[in-house]
Amino acid sequence: MPGMPAPRLVDRHPEIAAQELVAALVPPPRFADVRFDTYVPNPGEPSQAAAVVAAEKFAQGVGVVRRTGGLFNRMFSKRVPEPAPGLYFDGGFGVGKTHLLASLWHAVPFEAKSYGTFVEITHLVGALGFAEAVRRLSTQRLLAIDEFELDDPGDTTLVTRLLTELTDAGVHVAATSNTLPDKLGEGRFAAHDFIREIRTLSARFTVVRVDGPDYRHRGLPDAPDPLTDEEIDAKAAAIPGATVDDFDELCAHLATLHPSRYGKLVTDLPAVFIKGLHAVPNQDVGLRMVALADRLYDRAVPVAVSGESLSALYTDEMLRGGYRKKYLRSISRLTALARDAGAAGFRQ
Structure with missing residues (x-):
């Protein structure tokens, strides 16, 4: 009027119930329709085309159970699945990492998959409690985490435990960040005091570099x-x-x-x-x-x-x-x- x-x-x-937090773990509207074939690599940045190939290969491997040990272990010991591998897109802002992550999520042919920002995932743990968050997320084939970063010691300890338990349970994790895994937290808190946690976390990922201008x-x-x-x-x-x-x-x-x-x-x-x-x-x-x-x-x-x-x-x-x-x-x-x-x- x-x-x-x-x-x-x-x-x-706005209020968000715990169940709503879980249901909301999907790509946001801007990335609801993106796919690998809608990502246009910069011809002058070969790492971008290589990142598409790596992401497509990772998506095809989601849900595949890998076994540890050689022939002796496979024959005479209990078969224990290896931790599911992780993929980590590292690069500057504006190179299309979120586009690639959402495309990967869309390419995985399972309904049991979740997508959220780092803030949303850590808030989910806070809302549900650690054990309940692990229980719910462990049922997923893929967890995609956008804007991955460690801003404080609490995040470092929490996320290391969370991703260790999830990957041990067979959940594949893909993430984007502006910072290499082993450099997380630098300049923000005494990251050297948490080097063991940061190394444990970085060991779970294969890093794919995505270069280029914004x-x-x-x-x-x-x-x-x-x-x-x-x-x-x-x-x-x-x-x-x-x-x-x-x-x-x-x-x-x-x-x-x-x-x-x-x-x-x-x-x-x-x-x-x-x-x-x-x-x-x-x-x-x-x-x-x-x-x-x-x-x-x-x-x-x-x-x-x-x-x-x-x-x-x-x-x-x-x-x-x-x-x-x-x-x-x-x-x-x-x-x-x-x-x-x-x-x-x-x-x-």
């Missing part, structure tokens, strides 16, 4: 200039269901929600408008913005802002720190969403 204020993200308080910005213009507050109000009013939020209020609201809820926070939105964007004040806020940007990108929600440019979202000091790759991925994805907003005619 004319004159009605636009809805706001800060007024949304495809989201290959030959494309920079993000549109910020709008004015008046332009945001006018454009949001023309899009039923679009949200308009003050940046500081939105940051405060995100602090009240676990990042695993951010996906539901922005589900089914036609567009998100944010007023008064500026550099985040600290790393905690920065990491929440990273998680929000990822969920907006997963759901292909166009974004437009007023205030400062999206490129100013993280300070130079933050971009030199241990979370540099996460922040750069966030800017890359938000820039792509801002271009989507411009292409949709949000800016006249």
Whole structure:
């Protein structure tokens, strides 16, 4: 209705039941229809074509039980399956690792398979409890984990135990990350104190390197200039269901929600408008913005802002720190969403 204020993200308080968490472990809307043949390798980056071959081979092997030991062991001792192998896509942001991971998930011909971000998987363990999470995930043939990273000692210990138990149970695990397995946690916590756990974790994976420039910005213009507050109000009013939020209020609201809820926070939105964007004040806020940007990108929600440019979202000091790759991925994805907003005619 004319004159009605636009809805706001800060007024949304999504709740996710434990059973809903399990059911939601599928690729997000942006990657619901991707397949290996829709991935277009960069001709100048041979590792990308090689990654497709490796992923296809891995998908074909999911569900195959491997046995340990030679002929003597097979004849005279109990047959114990080897741990299921893991595949780990390592590379910079914007090279299509998530596309490959989702394509792998789609290619596995079993219904018993799960796909989630690292945050979603760790939250599932917290919601269900470790033993129940292992019980449920052990029934899967494949667990695909996007944005794999170790940000603190608790994650390191938890995930090492989880993946050890799952792969021992025959679950194949595929993951994407911006960091090699044996370098996880560097620059974020005293990773050297957890070297045994990190080595145990990295030993479960075969690493496939995916090189190349960020495809989201290959030959494309920079993000549109910020709008004015008046332009945001006018454009949001023309899009039923679009949200308009003050940046500081939105940051405060995100602090009240676990990042695993951010996906539901922005589900089914036609567009998100944010007023008064500026550099985040600290790393905690920065990491929440990273998680929000990822969920907006997963759901292909166009974004437009007023205030400062999206490129100013993280300070130079933050971009030199241990979370540099996460922040750069966030800017890359938000820039792509801002271009989507411009292409949709949000800016006249």
